[in-house]
Amino acid sequence: MCNQAVSLVAAELERRGIATVAIQLLRDVAERVRPPRALFVPFRHGYPLDLPSNPARQHAVIEAALRLLEDSDLRPPALVDLELPGS
């Protein structure tokens, strides 16, 4: 339900002109709900940035999300898989 909830909020933010990127933990839910711009991460629930107390790993996930904001080739709904070394 968290995945749907953040997607619905993201949609409203986009309607008001705020560019969003939503992390998603369930790919099939993201495909159904269709958040505007989403990064699918292969992590278990409760661990959206992968590892606690690991700033480098958390930064790597956030950086991948930020790159989606900068990708002018993306079109809505954009759902991109996270690709990290060691994932």
Added chain:
Amino acid sequence: MGEIAEFSLAVRTYLRAYRWRKIDPVPWAPLDKPLSDCRLALVSSAGFVTPDQAPFDDSVRGGDASFRSIPSDFPVDELIDTHRSDSFDHEGMVRDPNLAFPIDRVRELVESRRIGSVAGEHISFMGSITAPRRLVRDSAPEIAHRLREGGVDVALLVPV
């Protein structure tokens, strides 16, 4: 890997029959300036509150659609997990709230000039919302209004 198979049989059965809300049409706000000139806000569904805020309420039918404003300079270690779901492991985000509410990481992105600035407030809510009508009708527009008033250009949304 986040999979529905992680959940209990009761939750899996519920989810199989659940009618997910389809966003249609899908809105789109393209980024119109460099991230280094943008103000970023976090929106997390991890159910964190500050010690002086009311916890989220899992007795609300259909889910608690309220939200809390978390001041940007609030110490992340003092956030309290009030997400009531037992469908995920809370241990990681209790140990390090940055895992689901990465305030420290956002500050570091400002320091490194990857993003321009951090919003004055971030948004926290509890994502276990099975009937999202109030979220869509009331909370989401109010969140959008607040962030726009705060000069926010981009938002990172983090579920758990």
